[in-house]
Amino acid sequence: MKLTERVYLVAGSGYGISPSGDCNCYVVDGGSELALIDTGGGYGVKAIMENIKRDGLDPKKITKTLITHCHFDHIGGNYEIRETTGTKIISHPIDKEAIETLNELSLYTMAQEWGLEFKTAPVDETVVDGDVIEVGDVELITVSNPGHTPGCISFMLDDYGVSSLLCGDIAGASGNLGYINGPGFDLDDWKASIKKLASLKPERMYPGHGTFLLGDATSHLLQYDAKMNAAWITIITSVG
Numbered sequence: 153m154k155l156t157e158r159v160y161l162v163a164g165s166g167y168g169i170s171p172s173g174d175c176n177c178y179v180v181d182g183g184s185e186l187a188l189i190d191t192g193g194g195y196g197v198k199a200i201m202e203n204i205k206r207d208g209l210d211p212k213k214i215t216k217t218l219i220t221h222c223h224f225d226h227i228g229g230n231y232e233i234r235e236t237t238g239t240k241i242i243s244h245p246i247d248k249e250a251i252e253t254l255n256e257l258s259l260y261t262m263a264q265e266w267g268l269e270f271k272t273a274p275v276d277e278t279v280v281d282g283d284v285i286e287v288g289d290v291e292l293i294t295v296s297n298p299g300h301t302p303g304c305i306s307f308m309l310d311d312y313g314v315s316s317l318l319c320g321d322i323a324g325a326s327g328n329l330g331y332i333n334g335p336g337f338d339l340d341d342w343k344a345s346i347k348k349l350a351s352l353k354p355e356r357m358y359p360g361h362g363t364f365l366l367g368d369a370t371s372h373l374l375q376y377d378a379k380m381n382a383a384w385i386t387i388i389t390s391v392g
């Protein structure tokens with residue numbers, strides 16, 4: 153589903169466009185190349201490919217697959233998509249091991265409880281804060297924002313003059329908090345990361361779950377910041 157000139161939503165069980173277990177996955181269109189942001193829970197690869205084709209894009213142009221973090225619902229399609237398209241898998245070095253081995257940090261046992269199963273793929277490249285990833289005629293800037301996992305990252309995109317943030321699970325619309333106490337979770341890091349993202353003043357935001365924002369994203373990050381720094385009871389009741 154085309155959202156803007158540069159960004160497409162190509163998976164997301166919350167939108168009914170791919171199977172249960174899939175996070176929101178996005179394609180950034182760089183013209184001669186595409187970047188895929190996250191790969192879902194593993195059973196959605198066929199739907200992802202069909203959605204990309206339906207949008208008039210060629211999946212074979214996916215040269216870079218950027219992984220926001222190591223949770224199973226963001227990495228399940230890595231193997232199949234890499235085999236199909238030859239894409240490079242790119243993550244932060246700190247989450248690389250979990251992505252490659254499906255260790256505790258990946259929450260893979262939860263995936264298995266949900267009936268999901270997938271092969272792992274190697275991470276071909278790693279990126280750290282400030283690294284620029286070129287995709288055709290666009291640049292994605294890596295933002296390190298630990299807290300949800302130790303090596304979770306976002307990507308900033310200039311979408312024809314509109315500042316946009318592809319943020320994985322570190323933030324969501326309306327300040328709704330996500331899964332905040334898994335292995336590798338760190339509340340202090342998370343709080344600092346939300347302040348950092350708000351300081352970047354994105355206009356648009358594309359989270360790994362729930363609603364994407366086509367404007368006013370910074371005010372949603374400021375709501376998130378307020379909830380993160382409220383009393384615990386407020387945080388707990390604001391989950392979801």
Ligand SMILES: [Zn+2]
Nearest residue numbers: 221223300321
């Ligand atoms: Zn996650």
